[in-house]
Amino acid sequence: MTVLVIAEHDNKSLNDATRAAVTAASKIGGDIHVLVAGKGASGVAEAAGKLDGVAKVLHADADHLEHPMAESLAALVLSLADGYDAILSPATTTGKNFMPRVAAKLDVMQISDITAVESADTFVRPIYAGNAMMTVKSTDAKKVITVRGTTFEKAGDGGSASVESVDAPAGPFKSAFVSEELAKSDRPELTAAKIVISGGRGMASGDNFHLLDKIADKLNAAVGASRAAVDAGFVPNDYQVGQTGKVVAPELYIAVGISGAIQHLAGMKDSKVIVAINKDEEAPIFSVADYGLVADLFKALPELDEELAKAGY
Amino acid sequence: MKILVPVKRVVDYNVKVRVKPDQSGVDLANVKMSMNPFCEIAVEEAIRLKEAGKADEIVVVSIGPQQAQETIRTALAMGADRGILVTAEGRVEPLAVAKILAKIVEEESPDLVVLGKQAIDDDANQTGQMLGALLDWPQGTFASKVELDGGNVTVTREIDGGLQTIKLDGPAIVTTDLRLNEPRYASLPNIMKAKRKPIDTKTPEDYGVDISPRLEVVKVTEPPKREAGIKVESVAQLVDKLKNEAGVL
Ligand SMILES: Cc1cc2nc3c(=O)[nH]c(=O)nc-3n(C[C@H](O)[C@H](O)[C@H](O)COP(=O)(O)OP(=O)(O)OC[C@H]3O[C@@H](n4cnc5c(N)ncnc54)[C@H](O)[C@@H]3O)c2cc1C
Numbered sequence: 001m002t003v004l005v006i007a008e009h010d011n012k013s014l015n016d017a018t019r020a021a022v023t024a025a026s027k028i029g030g031d032i033h034v035l036v037a038g039k040g041a042s043g044v045a046e047a048a049g050k051l052d053g054v055a056k057v058l059h060a061d062a063d064h065l066e067h068p069m070a071e072s073l074a075a076l077v078l079s080l081a082d083g084y085d086a087i088l089s090p091a092t093t094t095g096k097n098f099m100p101r102v103a104a105k106l107d108v109m110q111i112s113d114i115t116a117v118e119s120a121d122t123f124v125r126p127i128y129a130g131n132a133m134m135t136v137k138s139t140d141a142k143k144v145i146t147v148r149g150t151t152f153e154k155a156g157d158g159g160s161a162s163v164e165s166v167d168a169p170a171g172p173f174k175s176a177f178v179s180e181e182l183a184k185s186d187r188p189e190l191t192a193a194k195i196v197i198s199g200g201r202g203m204a205s206g207d208n209f210h211l212l213d214k215i216a217d218k219l220n221a222a223v224g225a226s227r228a229a230v231d232a233g234f235v236p237n238d239y240q241v242g243q244t245g246k247v248v249a250p251e252l253y254i255a256v257g258i259s260g261a262i263q264h265l266a267g268m269k270d271s272k273v274i275v276a277i278n279k280d281e282e283a284p285i286f287s288v289a290d291y292g293l294v295a296d297l298f299k300a301l302p303e304l305d306e307e308l309a310k311a312g313y
Numbered sequence: 314m315k316i317l318v319p320v321k322r323v324v325d326y327n328v329k330v331r332v333k334p335d336q337s338g339v340d341l342a343n344v345k346m347s348m349n350p351f352c353e354i355a356v357e358e359a360i361r362l363k364e365a366g367k368a369d370e371i372v373v374v375s376i377g378p379q380q381a382q383e384t385i386r387t388a389l390a391m392g393a394d395r396g397i398l399v400t401a402e403g404r405v406e407p408l409a410v411a412k413i414l415a416k417i418v419e420e421e422s423p424d425l426v427v428l429g430k431q432a433i434d435d436d437a438n439q440t441g442q443m444l445g446a447l448l449d450w451p452q453g454t455f456a457s458k459v460e461l462d463g464g465n466v467t468v469t470r471e472i473d474g475g476l477q478t479i480k481l482d483g484p485a486i487v488t489t490d491l492r493l494n495e496p497r498y499a500s501l502p503n504i505m506k507a508k509r510k511p512i513d514t515k516t517p518e519d520y521g522v523d524i525s526p527r528l529e530v531v532k533v534t535e536p537p538k539r540e541a542g543i544k545v546e547s548v549a550q551l552v553d554k555l556k557n558e559a560g561v562l
Pocket residue numbers: 199200201202203225226227228229240241242243244245246256257258259260261262263264267277278279280283295296297298326350351433
């Protein structure tokens with residue numbers, strides 16, 4: 001049994017979602033190889049070799065892999081697929097983009113967003129916005145799987161695998177990168193942060209998010225949002241937490257002016273401690289909150305800022 | 314130019330489903346069903362392209378039970394031109410759906426296929442990408458903006474880090490994200506008109522596609538329940554609890 005994990009990175013560093021996918025791979029069993037595809041990403045390849053349990057790193061370096069398209073990444077993975085019993089990637093927007101192409105070409109039904117590995121062919125995944133958990137047994141010879149990052153431990157740095165170069169198919173491809181507008185922030189990444197504070201429609205405007213930013217800066221927290229806040233243009237799309245946005249499971253999740261629709265709960269209900277601040281005491285968010293505060297957020301947030309300052313933050 | 318839009322009939326997004334006591338699945342008896350919201354966005358995008366003079370025919374396809382015809386009618390009432398219903402009972406997995414769609418693409422030769430990014434029942438997020446692979450077409454998934462320029466399609470995509478713009482040589486696959494557009498409601502006259510629009514009925518066998526599932530459902534269970542906690546009286550009490558009781562500050 002050999003498992004291939006496709007690493008996700010920005011050509012500089014490996015992300016936590018990859019570490020979680022490596023842990024999921026270790027639960028399947030067998031040798032773990034990691035593919036690092038990029039441009040000038042040899043530092044990432046080295047880092048991948050240090051991950052716990054990794055036996056070998058495959059490093060593909062090419063200009064077109066600087067911003068890999070689904071087509072080119074799938075072609076590369078397919079060129080290596082013969083040697084593997086299972087292929088895993090993080091269930092990020094990158095993984096969700098190219099992995100089903102790999103699965104279809106291999107005539108395999110992909111198992112999306114797994115939250116547990118029961119055995120080498122049996123996996124658990126959420127369906128219906130996490131309102132049900134489905135255990136499925138794959139009858140396909142090869143398994144193609146994307147891994148939900150929040151439910152697996154992050155693999156540590158106890159390994160010492162060698163790095164081997166592999167060639168990337170050169171195309172021609174029918175899709176090309178044009179540009180990217182990436183959020184710049186000094187705060188931790190939403191899916192990796194220990195504390196997340198999210199705002200909803202109740203925030204009433206994008207300007208008011210500075211009330212959350214101030215608290216986030218004090219707590220080294222990431223700032224998230226509900227779909228309604230993103231749709232209203234208060235914050236960019238990458239803030240969205242939920243069924244069709246990002247899934248987070250921090251130590252502490254603070255929901256401010258968010259009603260708690262099932263689609264939002266799907267993205268945060270595995271957080272360790274949940275706090276809800278909402279002026280409507282009937283809001284469904286309170287049914288999952290460990291600590292609920294019924295209050296006007298425009299009064300509560302400045303107070304929270306002050307109390308945190310008093311507590312030494 | 315022709316646009317193909319696959320639409321799925323799913324549990325309405327307002328419904329909180331219940332797991333059956335025998336763990337065989339979720340209870341769908343007497344539950345409200347609707348068009349998958351991302352498919353509504355796909356239909357809307359196709360109609361806007363037609364209204365802008367960039368497309369001249371919109372064909373919608375649904376694979377599912379006989380009732381999926383209602384989903385097709387909804388799309389026709391919004392403004393699509395004709396429908397294809399591929400009847401199939403039970404679970405049809407994205408791989409099988411993609412194979413049927415690939416056959417329909419061969420027959421219909423659309424220039425663009427617009428799908429939802431995700432069906433909100435199985436949350437698979439695969440079908441469009443799989444179709445792209447089977448056809449060797451390029452894809453622009455999670456689209457928040459689509460521009461057609463001759464044979465090229467420029468797609469702005471919602472990705473984890475922000476937004477990405479890519480260019481595809483058509484024919485191409487697009488999957489929709491929430492911010493692409495706001496779907497219209499069908500007007501009463503259009504609902505009446507849609508009743509006369511043609512729907513072809515087919516079966517997977519007509520396309521020679523084996524739809525037997527590859528994933529065997531072992532069981533479907535309730536997720537771990539989260540107990541509601543307490544209400545705090547003040548912000549000061551909240552901070553105290555977080556510090557001294559929960560230990561997260
Ligand atoms: C296909 C689909 C996918 C979706 N995906 C997602 C997703 O991934 N993530 C997501 O979040 N949603 C998603 N949704 C949307 C979801 O159904 C809800 O519409 C959304 O979560 C509501 O956002 P909200 O709680 O901010 O807004 P609302 O439901 O409008 O709630 C606002 C809350 O703020 C409170 N409030 C208002 N003013 C104040 C104040 N001054 N002080 C304190 N409280 C105040 C109100 O009491 C209310 O509870 C999706 C929906 C669909 C159909």
